[in-house]
Amino acid sequence: MNQEKLSTETEIVVRMSGVSKRFPGVLANDQVDFDLRKGEVHALLGENGAGKSTLMNVLAGMYRADGGTITVHDQLVDFGSPREAIEAGIGMVHQHFMLVPSQSVTENILLGLDEPRFRMHLPQYNRKIEQMAEQYGLHVDPAARIWQLTVGEQQRVEILKMLYRGADVLIMDEPTAVLAPSEIDELFNTLRSMTAQGKSIVFISHKLHEVMDISDRVTVLQKGAVTSSGVPTADVTRADLARMMVGREVVFRIDKKDVEIGDVVLSVEGLKADNEKGLPALRGVDLNVHAGEIVGLAGVAGNGQSELSETLAGLREALDGKVMVHGEDVTNKSVKSGIRQGISLVPADRTLVGTAPNLSVTDNVIMKNYDQSPIGHGWMVNSTEAGNYATELKDDYDIMVPTIDTSVRLLSGGNLQKVILAREISSDPKLMIAVQPTRGLDVGAIEGVQKLLLEQRESGAAILLISEELEELLSLSDRIYVIYEGEIMGEVLDGDIDKIGQMMTGTRLEQIDTQGDA
Amino acid sequence: MDFILIILASGVATGTVLLYATVGEAFSERSGILNLGVEGMMLIGAMTAYKVSAATNNPWLGLLVAMFAAGAISQVHAFITITLQSDQVVSGLALNFLAIGISLVLGEGLTSLRDVVPSLPSFSIPVLVQIPILGRIFFTNQSVMVYLGFIFVPLAWYYINRTRPGLHLRAVGEYPAAADTLGIGVYSLRYFYVFVGGLLAGLGGATISLSISPGWFGALTTAGQGWIAIGLVIFAQWNPVRAAFGAYTFGALRRLVLDIQGPATLLGFANPFFYNPHNAFFLKMIPFAFTIVVLVIGSREANRKRIGTPSALGLPYIRGQRGL
Ligand SMILES: Nc1ncnc2c1ncn2[C@@H]1O[C@H](COP(=O)(O)OP(=O)(O)OP(=O)(O)O)[C@@H](O)[C@H]1O
Ligand SMILES: [Mg+2]
Numbered sequence: 001m002n003q004e005k006l007s008t009e010t011e012i013v014v015r016m017s018g019v020s021k022r023f024p025g026v027l028a029n030d031q032v033d034f035d036l037r038k039g040e041v042h043a044l045l046g047e048n049g050a051g052k053s054t055l056m057n058v059l060a061g062m063y064r065a066d067g068g069t070i071t072v073h074d075q076l077v078d079f080g081s082p083r084e085a086i087e088a089g090i091g092m093v094h095q096h097f098m099l100v101p102s103q104s105v106t107e108n109i110l111l112g113l114d115e116p117r118f119r120m121h122l123p124q125y126n127r128k129i130e131q132m133a134e135q136y137g138l139h140v141d142p143a144a145r146i147w148q149l150t151v152g153e154q155q156r157v158e159i160l161k162m163l164y165r166g167a168d169v170l171i172m173d174e175p176t177a178v179l180a181p182s183e184i185d186e187l188f189n190t191l192r193s194m195t196a197q198g199k200s201i202v203f204i205s206h207k208l209h210e211v212m213d214i215s216d217r218v219t220v221l222q223k224g225a226v227t228s229s230g231v232p233t234a235d236v237t238r239a240d241l242a243r244m245m246v247g248r249e250v251v252f253r254i255d256k257k258d259v260e261i262g263d264v265v266l267s268v269e270g271l272k273a274d275n276e277k278g279l280p281a282l283r284g285v286d287l288n289v290h291a292g293e294i295v296g297l298a299g300v301a302g303n304g305q306s307e308l309s310e311t312l313a314g315l316r317e318a319l320d321g322k323v324m325v326h327g328e329d330v331t332n333k334s335v336k337s338g339i340r341q342g343i344s345l346v347p348a349d350r351t352l353v354g355t356a357p358n359l360s361v362t363d364n365v366i367m368k369n370y371d372q373s374p375i376g377h378g379w380m381v382n383s384t385e386a387g388n389y390a391t392e393l394k395d396d397y398d399i400m401v402p403t404i405d406t407s408v409r410l411l412s413g414g415n416l417q418k419v420i421l422a423r424e425i426s427s428d429p430k431l432m433i434a435v436q437p438t439r440g441l442d443v444g445a446i447e448g449v450q451k452l453l454l455e456q457r458e459s460g461a462a463i464l465l466i467s468e469e470l471e472e473l474l475s476l477s478d479r480i481y482v483i484y485e486g487e488i489m490g491e492v493l494d495g496d497i498d499k500i501g502q503m504m505t506g507t508r509l510e511q512i513d514t515q516g517d518a
Numbered sequence: 519m520d521f522i523l524i525i526l527a528s529g530v531a532t533g534t535v536l537l538y539a540t541v542g543e544a545f546s547e548r549s550g551i552l553n554l555g556v557e558g559m560m561l562i563g564a565m566t567a568y569k570v571s572a573a574t575n576n577p578w579l580g581l582l583v584a585m586f587a588a589g590a591i592s593q594v595h596a597f598i599t600i601t602l603q604s605d606q607v608v609s610g611l612a613l614n615f616l617a618i619g620i621s622l623v624l625g626e627g628l629t630s631l632r633d634v635v636p637s638l639p640s641f642s643i644p645v646l647v648q649i650p651i652l653g654r655i656f657f658t659n660q661s662v663m664v665y666l667g668f669i670f671v672p673l674a675w676y677y678i679n680r681t682r683p684g685l686h687l688r689a690v691g692e693y694p695a696a697a698d699t700l701g702i703g704v705y706s707l708r709y710f711y712v713f714v715g716g717l718l719a720g721l722g723g724a725t726i727s728l729s730i731s732p733g734w735f736g737a738l739t740t741a742g743q744g745w746i747a748i749g750l751v752i753f754a755q756w757n758p759v760r761a762a763f764g765a766y767t768f769g770a771l772r773r774l775v776l777d778i779q780g781p782a783t784l785l786g787f788a789n790p791f792f793y794n795p796h797n798a799f800f801l802k803m804i805p806f807a808f809t810i811v812v813l814v815i816g817s818r819e820a821n822r823k824r825i826g827t828p829s830a831l832g833l834p835y836i837r838g839q840r841g842l
Contacts, residue, residue, distance in 0.1 A: 062699070062837075083701025098696035100689050101829070110682075111689050112700030118681050161700075 011038040012074075013169055013200050014059065014090070019068030021054050023410075025402040028054040030224040031068065036169060041191060041201045043211040043233070045245050046221035047442040048414030049400060052204050053095065055221070056171045059202075060092035061085035072169075083112070091162025092171040097154050101147040105129070105140055109161045133160060136197075137190050150302070152183035159190065170194065171202040176210055177440045180300050180468065188214050206442050208238045220244045246444040254450055254475050257458055261478075262291030263326075265431050265462035266312070271321035273311045281307035283486040284321065289431065289462040294453065296477030297466045298500050304486035305466045306348055309435045312464075313345040314338045315353075325431055339368055342430030346420055346437050348466075350413070354420045357409035361401055362390035364408050365423045393422040398448070414445035421452055432456055435466045450476060470500065521781075525773045526655045531730050533762075533769025534667045535560075535722045539747035540754060540761040541674050542718025546592075548678065548756055549711035550691040550830040553595050554610025556719050557744025558617025559588040563723025564739045565621040568628055571728060572635045581638070581724045588720025589713045591617050596712040600705055603834035614744075618737060628734035638662050638729040661729040667762070674758035687711060691828030694835040704835050719744070742806070749809040753816035756828065764812070771808060775801045 014036040021029040028051040036042050044052045057063045059070065061079030070077050072088050079085045082092070099108050106125050110116070116125075126142040133140055138156040146154060155175060162170055172191075176184050191201055191214060205211055211218060212233060218241065220228040228244050236244075243249060267288040275281035281304045289295045299305055310316035312323060314335040323331045325341050333341075347353040355364050366375055366386050374385045390404040399418045401411060408419055417437065424432065434453065438446040453476060457463055467473050473480055474495045482489045482503035490509025492499055502512055539556055546553045553559075566587040571580030591613070598609040643657040643665065656668070678684040686707060689697040694704045726739055733739075746768060754761035778784070779791045779798060791797045 060699075081701060082699040086701070092699075094699075098693070098699050100692045100696055102692055103685070103688065107685055108696075111685060111697065112702045116682055118683070120680055120682060120685060 010040070012036070013038050013072065015071045016055070016059065017069050019055065019058060019065045019070065021051075021058055021063060022066050023054075025406075027224050029058070029065070032221070032224070032226050033229060034219055034226070035230065036200050036202060037217075038200055039195045039198055040216040041195060041203050041214050042230070043215035043218045044202055044204045044221065045206075045208075045211060045218055045241060047245055048440075048445055049412030050221040050245075050442075051224040052221055053173055056092060056173060056202060056204065059085070060090055060171055062092075086162070086165050086167060089167050090169045090171070091165060091167030093155065093158040093162065093173065093175060095173045095177070097158055099146045099154055099157060102145060104143055104145050105149075105157050105160075106142045108146060108157060109142075109164050113165070129160065129164070132163060136160075136163065136193055137186070150183075151178045152180065152186070155179070155187070156190075163194075168198065169200050169202070171204075173204045174206070174440060175203070176205055176207060181470075184210070206440065206446075208241050208443065211241060212238055218244075222247060242443050245442065254454065256454060256476070259292040259458055259460075261293050262460060264288050265291050265326060266464065267324045268312070269322045269324075271308070271311060271323065272319045273307050273316055274319060275307055281486050282311065285483070285486070285488055287464075287481050287488060287491075289464050291430075291460050291462050292457060293478045294457050294463040294465055294476050296473035296480040297464060297483055298470060298473050298480050298504060299468070299483035300504055301468055303483050305483060306435065307486075308483070309345060309347065309433050309464075309466055312433055313343060315345075339427070342428070344368075344424040344427055344429035344432050346417075346424055346432070346434040348435040348439070350416050350420060351409070355408050355416060358407050360407055361394065361399070361404045361411075361419060362386050364419055365390050365393050365426075368423060368427045393426060397422040397452075413440040414442060417441060417445070417449065421449060425452060425456060429456070429461055432461050432463045433466070434463065436468065437465070438467075438469070438472060446472075470497065521777075523651070523654045525777055526770055527658065527660070528773045528777075529768075529770025530656055530766050531660060531664055531769065532772050533766035534661070534664045535725050535730055536743055536747050536750060536765035536768055537667050537671070537762055538718045538722035538725060539744060540750040540765055541671070541758045542715040542722070543747055543751045544754065544756045544758065544761060545674075545678075545687070545711045545718070546715030547751060547831055548687050548691045548828055549708045550694060550828055550833065550835070551596070551599055551708055551712050551715075552606045552610060552832050553592065553613070553712060553715055554607060554748060555592070555595055555613030555617055555744075556715075556747050557740055557742065558614040558621070559592055559716050559719035560723035560726075560740045560744045560747075561621040561737065562591055562617045563588040563720030564727040565625040565628070565723075565734060566720070567724030568631075568635060568727040568734045569624065572628065572631050575636055577636050577638050577728045580728060581721070584724035585717045585720040588617075588723065589716035591620070592712050592716025592719070593709070596709045599834065600708050600712075603836065606832050622736055625734050625736065629736070632733050635728075635732070637732045638725075640729070661725070663725045663729050671758050671762045678758065688828070691830055694830050695837075698835070698837060708835075719747075722747070746805065746809050749813050752827075753812045755816065755819075768805060768808070771805050775804055 012035050016032060016034040019029055019032045032055055034055065046052050054063065058065045061082040061084050064080065072090065077088055106122055106129055109129055110125060129142045138160055140149065140153045140156045146157065159170065175187060179187060195201060203215055215233045217230045218228065218233055218236065219226060219230055222245065269286055271282050271285040272280065273282040285308060297305060307316060311318050314333055318331050322329060325343060330338060330341055351357050366389060370376055370381055375382055375389060387404060394401065394404055397418045399422065400415050408416055411419065437453065438449050441449065453463060465473065465477060480492045480495065480500060482500055484504060484506045489503035489507065499512055503509060539560055543553060543556055563584040567580040567584035570583045571577045595609050595613045598604050599606045638661060640659055640661045642659050646657040647653045678687060686697065686702050690702060690704050690707045698704050723740060727734055750761060750764045750768065753764050778801065779793060781789055782792050783789055791801060
């Protein structure tokens with residue numbers, strides 16, 4: 001079946017030749033050739049900022065190419081808007097979902113269509129969409145409002161939106177970055193059923209095992225240009241892919257030095273907090289982190305991880321319990337006093353919490369020490385010193401950016417994360433809380449971030465690493481706590497995956513142990 | 519009892535002015551554009567309606583021209599905020615000064631025409647007028663504009679919540695990038711709904727000068743009602759039905775403040791507001807103070823229920839911009 005798909009006789013649905021796209025200061029796509037066959041999953045790989053999203057945005061009509069041609073079913077096309085692309089059968093599921101939160105699933109799917117003409121006969125369309133959802137195994141309640149849905153369900157709505165418009169090419173830009181492992185399996189099943197029904201899929205991801213798993217062919221971009229074009233996935237290994245992307249060998253094994261464990265830096269007792277909706281998110285969390293230690297917190301997204309990180313950093317009110325740093329009670333103290341205590345946070349949300357998107361790289365990196373000499377000068381900021389400091393960090397952390405005055409909203413995911421890490425690490429933290437620090441990053445950048453975290457550990461910082469990537473937790477952490485519905489299920493010292501898996505679904509460590517004894 | 523019924527009935531009449539302006543602003547804000555120039559646009563409407571009506575002897579023509587005049591001036595704001603992507607607050611305030619200035623200049627000499635200019639008709643609705651109490655408040659000798667308001671509100675609600683163009687309107691104000699990727703013209707829709715906001719503000723102004731309190735009294739014609747309308751939009755959570763409720767309540771409050779100065783005794787006591795100029799200033803302040811109270815309550819409630827405020831309100835839309 002696979003062999004048959006890969007035969008060259010298969011019909012070519014999309015062909016991009018010599019496509020270039022320039023942004024002020026960057027050549028995002030440089031004479032790119034790309035083709036997509038009927039019924040295949042074609043993976044697009046490349047480092048952060050390699051130009052993957054840009055290339056697909058050109059294909060989906062968001063941007064106009066500066067050069068090159070695109071043909072769809074052998075017809076030359078030049079899309080002026082996403083709508084024209086959709087009419088030609090090309091739909092894109094963006095990295096940021098394009099859904100109106102206050103509207104229902106059906107309303108979002110019908111948005112922009114000519115039918116219904118005037119009155120929205122919602123119940124009738126609800127049924128129609130339900131049927132379509134069933135056909136592809138995309139289960140979602142058509143009457144639900146978007147803000148009530150999980151991220152996985154929202155993604156299904158995005159896919160349905162494109163299928164409803166009759167798309168036969170579906171571009172998925174990092175669809176798995178936001179999904180829990182079980183949701184990823186479901187997505188892959190959907191993708192397989194779609195290709196079986198003759199649809200073609202472009203799949204962008206930084207997770208190489210997913211690419212190995214789902215794709216038929218791989219194209220690799222490096223700094224805007226194609227380095228490997230349409231290689232059959234069956235012919236390569238994961239290590240090959242990593243090399244093709246980064247242009248050098250990537251070490252997947254991390255060498256972790258032995259570090260002497262110091263005093264308790266963070267200790268949390270019986271911590272309780274609510275989420276935005278006023279429902280309990282933390283129901284009595286106990287944990288501690290020592291100096292020179294990376295402690296992992298595992299758990300399926302939405303079990304209180306983000307609330308915990310915010311409460312520890314002073315961004316969310318603790319309703320009960322105690323947070324101690326170096327033996328000092330910091331519960332519900334201001335963020336500023338937390339910073340003075342040496343608490344640093346690498347938040348999950350890079351664009352809204354981690355940075356001020358419209359400010360420059362300089363402004364973003366001095367956000368913690370703008371009031372300290374030599375940058376702070378009484379009530380003024382010494383802009384020369386600030387600039388020097390930013391340049392220094394840019395070089396030290398290898399941040400790829402045209403100038404330090406560029407606003408950070410234009411940075412790619414990996415570089416944005418480096419800006420945050422540069423700021424947080426250079427404040428010389430005693431306690432570092434890192435939430436999903438490598439999400440959306442390419443393998444090279446992940447390696448860099450993980451190295452930085454290990455260096456912090458060696459220099460005696462206490463690190464709480466909150467992540468949904470089990471592999472990452474296992475390779476970096478000294479011990480792992482598992483959180484489920486706002487409670488710690490237990491602590492694992494030996495990286496026993498089975499135990500962690502069971503605890504992630506709500507079984508307490510004691511229960512597992514007694515089962516084991518019986 | 520009679521006193522209360524009179525106040526409520528004239529509250530519905532005065533409130534009709536606020537109603538049109540508030541729903542108009544709600545349309546504009548639903549599309550993502552805050553327009554603080556309501557007061558100015560209403561004044562343009564009031565002046566144009568009166569002037570055209572005086573010149574042609576046809577108040578209906580006056581009404582129509584007034585709407586389009588206010589709609590036209592609203593496009594200045596649309597151009598500045600949508601095409602030039604400038605700050606909506608600043609532009610709205612500037613529009614206000616511009617529109618007030620134009621109205622005062624062109625309205626020169628209109629004041630003396632009092633009693634010569636024809637007004638819009640008032641009448642009672644047969645049958646309905648006989649309903650106890652409600653008949654007296656809503657259907658007895660009211661302006662035709664009041665009755666049009668009764669029809670307009672449910673239509674506006676239906677349009678926003680149950681039709682395809684209404685769906686597009688909401689999408690453009692909530693998440694313009696999403697609307698754009700689906701081929702909805704974000705810019706043209708925003709221009710259109712700013713225009714609708716202008717039309718309705720003009721209608722509100724014309725309702726004053728041709729019907730509710732006929733005449734042209736310079737800036738006192740609208741007397742700050744445009745600002746109250748902007749506050750009411752938030753209280754109404756961008757919903758025409760709630761807007762009607764708020765507008766009628768405010769109309770009644772405005773009347774109460776005026777009429778309470780009339781009688782010498784109130785509930786058997788000497789009326790402290792009876793022709794007392796100092797207390798009158800205090801009374802005049804009450805509707806505005808009440809606006810602030812209502813605003814605070816309304817926006818707290820909207821926040822709690824995560825409804826209301828269109829997410830993209832006040833933000834310019836630039837295609838391909840990262841983030842939104
Ligand atoms: N709207 C824009 N304006 C200016 N520069 C941009 C814009 N969009 C992208 N870029 C730049 O173009 C280059 C390619 O970006 P692109 O988003 O396509 O990368 P990517 O391969 O998708 O990366 P990632 O894996 O981080 O998503 C980057 O250098 C980026 O900073
Ligand atoms: Mg991308």
